[in-house]
Amino acid sequence: MVVLESSVAADVTKPKTDNRPARAGWGLVAPALALMVLILLIPIIVAGVLSFTNYSLGNAGFDWIGLKNYERLFTRSTYEKMFVATFTYVVTVVPISVGLGLGAALLVHSLGRIGDIYKTIYFLPVMATLLAMAIAWEFMLHPTIGMVNRTLEMACGTWFEVIPFFAGGCADGFPLWLGDRDYAIWVVCFIGIWQGFGFNMVLFLAGLTSVHRELYHAAEMDGARSGWERFWLVTWPALGPTTVFVVTISCIRAFQVFDTIEAFWPQGGGPNKSAYVMMFAIFEKGIQQNLIGIGSAITMLFLLFVMFLTLIQRWLVERKVHY
């Protein structure tokens, strides 16, 4: 009945030129539009304006201090550490979690239905509350009663001691991990990878299932005999758009790392501020210490990075030919 009527309806409604859709359209969009402006756009403008002031919550007024906040960001050693920690984290976590995600996806995909169990397991950290898992990792890495150092100690007295790391660990004790400024940021990176690569794997798996079988046959006809050649000829180019997307989303997520850092070091962002990442700096400066000006300046830089990354991604995707 709907079908019968609709063909008639289409003829009837086509010529009408009343402005009902216009009014209805704006009416339906209005709440979303208002919220978008209030919650997403105005805060950016506010942060932009406040980044040029020395405003604090509770103060009646504020002074314009020009670029002083930004100047501080680029001259003080604390903020240098902040940039170093943030970029170390992003530059470590993104390539490794993307690489592991791709590797796991290829292996799981090639195993067929048995591979699904690994997919389930690797996806668990994505679902689990990161804060809870951070605390679990903290126990694992406990210097004396943690599972990690206990496992490492089992290697003492065996041929493992040939490796300098084990020799040193057995003689003077294994690292403190979270309490050691040489290890702290790497441990955080490891947990970031642990948590994120399953997500990337699932995205790659979705990309892999859409690669046409015929392409592999065609490649074989053309003389691509080894699996390696087929990968470079068919799989990798076909995964292009997926890869661009996975890299971007991993970058944005990596920039936002916070839960693990706050769980491990509620004060100060790690031994010697070695894990003082940007989100933690915004939290500490802007909210805990009420230095809104400097917090806003970090916010603006943060937004700049993230938007820049996303724009690069869109540009890459649009430029890309569709395979």
Next chain:
Amino acid sequence: MTRDWWKHLVLILGAIIVLAPFYMMVSYSFKSPGEIDRGEGGFFGRQEQMIDPRCIALRQPGRADIEAARTRFLGQDDASVQASLLAETEAACSMRPVVFNYSKAFTEAPLVRYLLNGVAVTLSIFLIQSVVALPAAYALAKLNFWGRDAVFGLVLFCLLIPVHAIALPLYIGLAKLGLTNTYAALVVPWTISVFGIFLMRQFFMTVPDDLIDAARMDGMSELTIVWRVMLPTAIPALLAFAIFSVVAHWNDYFWPRIVVTGNRDLFTPPLGLREFKGDGDGSFFGPMMATATVIVTPLIVAFLLAQRRFIEGITLSGMK
């Protein structure tokens, strides 16, 4: 199969590392403090009766208790009455480690309240997001009106903004309105999901126009069309979005940490766990891991039951 053995080897090694903290979390939630300290007892621990030291300290028999109990232990002197009372409290305070850990998790902090807060906050966020996003998505997909492209352009721009990044100005706004430490503060910044609008718009584009025209012929208003015609067609997409939204907000720690300070009544599960960690001493590893297990379990169980849907929902963002 034999050709694939190295793949299984690599994947199993990976699986061990992935599962290690889950194993440890659940295992510690079963064990007594002593077993945790010494690292023994396997996965379940030995489950020997243990005595809760705090419980003993709280129920230390005083002068008055001894006087009151004298009638029960006729003809004994004070010391032996006290001794038998102590034995009684010890019996009352001893329990299996697993019972100890999980009962502590629920009694040391109002964990049930935290869980209910979590449910209330995540569900209200999802409901408001849908109520706001569905009409907008419909208008952007199916109605021709002046300015539509500009609005859609704005949606695309807003997709670039991670809400966590603008937490500071949002916090200032809420503080100015006196809304920090309220449920509203936990929900308000998430009421608009640009991603939800974008996703539902893409979905609505595929709905045939004839269906809508027919509804118009029946005299439905545009808003009625959204709820009576479009919503039923969009259930699969909406379900995927629901999973995406609920998982993100149940697990979110950053935003609640910012707007809820001190007021325990408003704590979401991750905040509750964080507080537990803050004031716990060494002997509280067990109860803390029990809390962590309780918080993580609902989503994991839901995921294991409906894997395909969950993976679709979480990777939705891959459709961009």
